[in-house]
Amino acid sequence: MEPLNQYLETNKERFLNELFDLLRIPSxxxxxxxxxxxxxxxEFVKEKLIAAGADNVALCPTDGFPIIYGEKIIDExxxxxxxxxxxxxxPADPYELWTSPPFEPVxxxxxxxxxxxxxxxxxxxxxxxxxxxxxxxxxxxxxxKFMIEGxxxxxxxxxxxxxxxxxxxxxxxxxxxxxxxxxxxxHPSITTGLRGLAYLEVEVTGPNRDLxxxxxxxxxxxxxxxxxxxxxxxHDEKRRVTxxxxxxxxxDVSAEERAATAKAPFDLAAYKKDLDMDxxxxxxxxxxxxxxxxxxxxxxxxxxxGYIGQGAKTVLPSKAYAKISMxxxxxxxxxxxxxxxxxxxxxxxxxxxxxxxxxxxxxxxxVTPIDSKAYLAAAKAIQKTYxxxxxxxxxxxxxxxxxxxxxxxxxxSVLLGFGLDSDAIHSPNEHYGVFxxxxxxxxxxxxxxxxxx
Amino acid sequence: MEPLNQYLETNKERFLNELFDLLRIPSxxxxxxxxxxxxxxxEFVKEKLIAAGADNVALCPTDGFPIIYGEKIIDExxxxxxxxxxxxxxPADPYELWTSPPFEPVxxxxxxxxxxxxxxxxxxxxxxxxxxxxxxxxxxxxxxKFMIEGxxxxxxxxxxxxxxxxxxxxxxxxxxxxxxxxxxxxHPSITTGLRGLAYLEVEVTGPNRDLxxxxxxxxxxxxxxxxxxxxxxxHDEKRRVTxxxxxxxxxDVSAEERAATAKAPFDLAAYKKDLDMDxxxxxxxxxxxxxxxxxxxxxxxxxxxGYIGQGAKTVLPSKAYAKISMxxxxxxxxxxxxxxxxxxxxxxxxxxxxxxxxxxxxxxxxVTPIDSKAYLAAAKAIQKTYxxxxxxxxxxxxxxxxxxxxxxxxxxSVLLGFGLDSDAIHSPNEHYGVFxxxxxxxxxxxxxxxxxx
Numbered sequence: 012m013e014p015l016n017q018y019l020e021t022n023k024e025r026f027l028n029e030l031f032d033l034l035r036i037p038s039x040x041x042x043x044x045x046x047x048x049x050x051x052x053x054e055f056v057k058e059k060l061i062a063a064g065a066d067n068v069a070l071c072p073t074d075g076f077p078i079i080y081g082e083k084i085i086d087e088x089x090x091x092x093x094x095x096x097x098x099x100x101x102p103a104d105p106y107e108l109w110t111s112p113p114f115e116p117v118x119x120x121x122x123x124x125x126x127x128x129x130x131x132x133x134x135x136x137x138x139x140x141x142x143x144x145x146x147x148x149x150x151x152x153x154x155x156k157f158m159i160e161g162x163x164x165x166x167x168x169x170x171x172x173x174x175x176x177x178x179x180x181x182x183x184x185x186x187x188x189x190x191x192x193x194x195x196x197x198h199p200s201i202t203t204g205l206r207g208l209a210y211l212e213v214e215v216t217g218p219n220r221d222l223x224x225x226x227x228x229x230x231x232x233x234x235x236x237x238x239x240x241x242x243x244x245x246h247d248e249k250r251r252v253t254x255x256x257x258x259x260x261x262x263d264v265s266a267e268e269r270a271a272t273a274k275a276p277f278d279l280a281a282y283k284k285d286l287d288m289d290x291x292x293x294x295x296x297x298x299x300x301x302x303x304x305x306x307x308x309x310x311x312x313x314x315x316x317g318y319i320g321q322g323a324k325t326v327l328p329s330k331a332y333a334k335i336s337m338x339x340x341x342x343x344x345x346x347x348x349x350x351x352x353x354x355x356x357x358x359x360x361x362x363x364x365x366x367x368x369x370x371x372x373x374x375x376x377x378v379t380p381i382d383s384k385a386y387l388a389a390a391k392a393i394q395k396t397y398x399x400x401x402x403x404x405x406x407x408x409x410x411x412x413x414x415x416x417x418x419x420x421x422x423x424s425v426l427l428g429f430g431l432d433s434d435a436i437h438s439p440n441e442h443y444g445v446f447x448x449x450x451x452x453x454x455x456x457x458x459x460x461x462x463x464x
Numbered sequence: 465m466e467p468l469n470q471y472l473e474t475n476k477e478r479f480l481n482e483l484f485d486l487l488r489i490p491s492x493x494x495x496x497x498x499x500x501x502x503x504x505x506x507e508f509v510k511e512k513l514i515a516a517g518a519d520n521v522a523l524c525p526t527d528g529f530p531i532i533y534g535e536k537i538i539d540e541x542x543x544x545x546x547x548x549x550x551x552x553x554x555p556a557d558p559y560e561l562w563t564s565p566p567f568e569p570v571x572x573x574x575x576x577x578x579x580x581x582x583x584x585x586x587x588x589x590x591x592x593x594x595x596x597x598x599x600x601x602x603x604x605x606x607x608x609k610f611m612i613e614g615x616x617x618x619x620x621x622x623x624x625x626x627x628x629x630x631x632x633x634x635x636x637x638x639x640x641x642x643x644x645x646x647x648x649x650x651h652p653s654i655t656t657g658l659r660g661l662a663y664l665e666v667e668v669t670g671p672n673r674d675l676x677x678x679x680x681x682x683x684x685x686x687x688x689x690x691x692x693x694x695x696x697x698x699h700d701e702k703r704r705v706t707x708x709x710x711x712x713x714x715x716d717v718s719a720e721e722r723a724a725t726a727k728a729p730f731d732l733a734a735y736k737k738d739l740d741m742d743x744x745x746x747x748x749x750x751x752x753x754x755x756x757x758x759x760x761x762x763x764x765x766x767x768x769x770g771y772i773g774q775g776a777k778t779v780l781p782s783k784a785y786a787k788i789s790m791x792x793x794x795x796x797x798x799x800x801x802x803x804x805x806x807x808x809x810x811x812x813x814x815x816x817x818x819x820x821x822x823x824x825x826x827x828x829x830x831v832t833p834i835d836s837k838a839y840l841a842a843a844k845a846i847q848k849t850y851x852x853x854x855x856x857x858x859x860x861x862x863x864x865x866x867x868x869x870x871x872x873x874x875x876x877s878v879l880l881g882f883g884l885d886s887d888a889i890h891s892p893n894e895h896y897g898v899f900x901x902x903x904x905x906x907x908x909x910x911x912x913x914x915x916x917x
Contacts, residue, residue: 041775102777108674165775192679206678210776219740221561221891225659225861226645228791229761230752232745235786236699236764242689243696287672292685292816299683308682311689312779313770318787322494322618323663323824324555325789325862326765326890333688334771336778338681363745371776408678409778437779438674 015148015456019449026140026452027123027445029059033098033132034116034125040076040099040165049161052098052132053077056139056159063143065157071177073169076161080180083146084154090462091154093183093422094142095412096135096190097163100127101437108439122442129443130436134189134429135159137448141455150456152463156183163190166210166372167412174419185385185462186416189451191406191428196446198276199397201389202426204304204405205413207339207376209348210312213356214367215241215331224327232363234331235316241359242333245309249295252309252337254355260342264305272300275402285433303407307348308338334371338407345373345411374411377424385425385462392427392457396450427458468601468909472902479593479905480576480898482512486551486585487569487578493529493552493618502614505551505585506530509592509612516596518610524630526622529614533633536599537607543915544607546636546875547595548865549588549643550616553580554890561892575895582896583889587642587882588612590901594908603909605916609636616643619663619825620865627872638838638915639869642904644859644881649899651729652850654842655879657757657858658866660792660829662801663765666809667820668694668784677780685816687784688769694812695786698762702748705762705790707808713795717758725753728857738886756860760801761791787824791860798826798864827864830877838878838915845880845910849903880911 019026038052039045053070056079060068065081076099084091103113103126111117116125123133138157145151158181160170174181191202217234218227247253277300283291293302302308316331318324337352339345353368360366380386381403393401413424429451435441472479491505492498506523509532513521518534529552537544556566556579564570569578576586591610598604611634613623627634644655670687671680700706730753736744746755755761769784771777790805792798806821813819833839834856846854866877882904888894 041777042773101779102771102773102775104771104773105674164777208678208778210778212776217741220888220893221558222739223861223890224761224763224765224789225661225756225791226859226885226889227756228763228789228860229759230744230746230755231739232741232743233763235767236695236762237745239692239695239764239767240699242692246689246693286675286684288670288685288816289818290685290815291683292690292814293683302683303678303680306682308677309689310677310681310686310780311692311770312677312777312781313772314688314692314784315768315772317764317766318555318557319766319768319785320495320555320557322555323665323787323789324494324617324765324890325661325663327763328765331767332772334776336677336681336776338678361745362743363741365742406679407681408676432679435673435675436679437676437777440673 012456015144015150016453018144018148019452023449030133030136030448031116033136034127035114037114038099038161039102040162041102049076049099053079053161056098059139060157063139064146071173073173075169078170078173079157079159081157082155083151085151089153090184091156091182092459092462093156093158093181093186094138095186095188096138096159097131097161098135098159099161099164100132101130101164105439110440118445121446122444123448124440124442126441128441129430129434130441131163131190133443133448134451137189137451138455141452144452145456145459151459153459156181168372170412171415171419174415178420181420183422186422186424187427188410188424189427189429190410191408191426192430192432192434193428194276194402194404195431198402199393199399200402200404202406202428203381203403204378205376205410206407207343207345207374207411208336208409209339209345209352209373210336210371211349211352212334212369212371213332216329216365217363218329221329222327224325227327231327232361233327234364235328237361237364238316238331238333241356242311244359250293252307254351256351257348260344261307261340262342269301273298275300275404304405305340307340307343309335311335338409339376341376341378343376345375349373374409375414377413379413379424379426383423385423388458388461389425389427391461392454395457396454465909468597468603469906471597471601472905476902483586483589483901484569486589487580488567490567491552491614492555493615494555502529502552506532506614509551512592513610516592517599524626526626528622531623531626532610532612534610535608536604538604542606543637544609544635545912545915546609546611546634546639547591548639548641549591549612550584550614551588551612552614552617553585554583554617558892563893571898574898576898576901577893577895579894581894582883582887583894584616584643586896586901587904590642590904591908594905597905598909598912604912606912609634621825623865624868624872627868631873634873636875639875639877640880641863641877642880642882643863644861644879645883645885645887646881647729647855647857648884651855652846652852653855653857655859655881656834656856657794657831658829658863659860660796660798660827660864661789661862662792662798662805662826663789663824664802664805665787665822665824666785669782669818670816671782674782675780677778680780684780685814686780687817688781690814690817691769691784691786694809695764697812703746705760707804709804710801713797714760714793715795722754726751728753728855757858758793760793760796762788764788791862792829794829794831796829798828802826827862828867830866832866832877832879836876838876841911841914842878842880844914845907848910849907
């Protein structure tokens with residue numbers, strides 16, 4: 012690997028500058044006003060794949076944003092790795108909480124601050140650069156295919172259709188994804204389980220128009236109060252979700268596995284200090300690590316209604332809204348949970364209001380094997396560059412496409428993520444370590460090398 | 465009154481045009497970005513008072529927006545009427561629900577549509593025009609003083625200081641206020657009771673930054689969920705407020721008075737139909753009219769937190785907020801209730817969150833006498849112009865200054881309001897009947913005439 016490492020060292024600055032160019036494009040897929048920028052980011056990735064030496068690079072149209080495909084087939088008899096990533100990012104608001112503008116990347120204290128730096132532009136782009144390095148140094152030992160989408164942050168709506176329609180072209184021996192994080196740079200880990208997701212929006216309507224709270228208050232259902240009542244009732248005093256049959260399909264995790272998880276390095280005091288909280292809160296009978304990995308949850312991601320400007324307005328509003336998502340564990344169907352939520356939410360609405368439930372998107376939970384050739388190649392690659400074997404760990408986030416790849420392509424994934432939980436993805440001041448970016452580019456070729464053996 | 469009525473008839477169009485000019489000024493006192501317009505409205509009212517013939521007209525500075533004073537002292541031995549009104553208006557949002565722009569007044573179906581048309585520019589300006597009419601026709605039978613403020617919609621913060629500092633100048637025999645409504649044009653009524661108000665804003669902080677709901681969801685207090693829990697707990701299953709000692713000072717209303725209220729014309733089916741609700745909702749054991757008049761309430765006027773843009777964002781937010789107000793009944797102190805709320809709200813916060821409570825403003829409930837000379841003059845004036853005696857009625861809104869005038873000036877108020885409950889004050893499409901505007905200008909001189917006798 013000597014010439015390859017030399018190449019990485021020589022091109023370090025350019026690799027960072029190119030990522031910065033990509034981070035400057037505000038490719039927020041959730042917000043129509045950034046639509047042009049999402050397309051611009053797709054074009055950028057396409058050009059860089061071509062420049063790196065990929066063949067048959069194309070922007071494949073979908074009903075939403077395009078999927079970039081590219082490949083390098085060196086030898087049909089060699090194994091094939093499908094690299095998946097995404098070029099779209101989460102919305103950046105609230106803007107005022109960013110210490111530097113979200114789409115003007117800067118390095119501070121060894122971290123690249125920008126929306127998408129860790130999720131997933133920085134991690135996706137490591138693969139483009141690792142590929143370039145392998146190819147330029149005649150060190151690509153496998154066939155490689157790229158599939159980079161632009162709708163991951165809005166539920167990968169069109170990806171499954173694309174994968175189904177192109178299953179022959181996408182045939183591979185493993186799907187390699189860098190869109191997860193490690194425990195720490197000192198405790199490298201590989202994600203082996205991901206929670207699923209069911210995301211819905213609810214609307215509660217009381218009176219047909221905003222009213223004066225003095226004239227009507229006390230006699231008319233206030234949709235905000237009612238929405239709060241309804242949301243509060245979704246958890247019991249043990250912080251268990253009260254939707255009937257919500258836990259029906261949750262598999263109990265064995266005492267052995269729970270004991271293994273309990274051994275993962277975790278410092279509750281440091282966790283609370285980092286988040287400046289006097290206490291954690293979650294389902295009775297489970298540890299913090301278990302609550303975010305093996306247990307399903309229900310969180311309100313957004314709520315709004317009535318007067319939210321400065322000062323006071325004595326309005327009794329007509330409507331109140333919330334965005335609510337549930338994280339799911341293996342064996343829970345997001346479609347079934349979505350239906351259970353809808354039925355339950357409508358059933359608990361008092362007669363004095365009207366309720367509308369709109370499903371946004373969802374995805375199944377996933378567990379990846381830890382004894383496959385691909386997993387072992389990933390573990391050895393990390394051992395090589397980090398100096399220690401990674402810990403296999405289930406985590407709380409969702410990458411629904413992992414289950415989809417298994418279902419449609421029949422291929423398992425390896426989640427070779429280089430981020431850290433503290434990267435503040437989906438939050439203001441998202442960042443990604445410069446160390447992690449380069450470490451990823453250095454580690455990926457080892458994965459290819461071990462996987463080809 | 466013949467020449468006076470003739471004068472009103474001749475100047476009708478101009479009276480309406482002048483009101484339109486005032487309604488075009490977006491004098492929203494709650495929002496700093498309209499600050500210049502609030503001053504502009506003050507200037508407008510000052511000029512019109514001078515033009516109408518008032519003496520010693522001045523914009524009196526306060527720590528907030530100025531108070532306009534003006535007077536006409538015809539004879540020290542005659543009774544003096546102090547006309548109070550306000551030139552500021554409620555915020556107009558949500559703008560998209562207005563069928564015509566809130567600050568471009570138009571007449572549709574006999575109603576003036578504009579923010580402030582009923583509350584209170586339209587009603588306040590009737591007094592300026594009635595005064596002009598009386599003066600120009602040598603028909604002013606009493607001394608008159610004007611005090612028009614610009615902070616009513618934000619709690620009249622600086623009015624009490626002004627009244628205290630100018631109690632000699634403001635000396636009067638009655639305070640005349642048109643800032644309330646009648647049952648209907650067919651059932652004229654005079655408001656004799658008003659609820660008080662305690663308005664607060666709450667902030668709940670969970671983690672110190674927005675988090676990814678997959679990575680942290682289930683283990684960390686979500687401030688939106690917690691805020692919903694806390695708000696839900698503020699009512700019990702009988703829709704009674706659960707704040708300890710909240711009802712301590714509420715005086716029971718006698719069976720006789722409740723029986724009298726029950727006789728007021730009220731059609732529950734029509735009420736529900738008008739608001740498009742399948743049911744009403746309120747405190748067990750009380751009728752709809754009682755719930756909005758003799759009972760205190762707690763309503764959330766606004767709530768916000770997390771992602772409220774288009775689409776989906778899986779954020780676990782750091783903070784959630786709500787604006788909460790309580791309508792109070794006579795004998796409840798808004799300061800005491802504010803303290804009880806603060807103490808209770810902080811006490812029910814789980815350890816995993818931090819809570820901040822900020823009082824906005826408040827005011828005491830008021831009951832006005834129905835046997836005073838002023839009340840009888842008002843009732844006779846309405847009987848003259850509407851053809852029937854008005855019904856005395858307690859209503860739900862708050863005009864905290866009524867209690868303040870009594871306390872500081874020792875003077876009772878008469879609430880000679882010409883609006884209707886259906887005027888949609890504080891809501892999109894606020895309107896005020898052209899009929900009501902002219903009827904007010906016609907009725908006010910009769911009040912002066914009867915009160916002078």
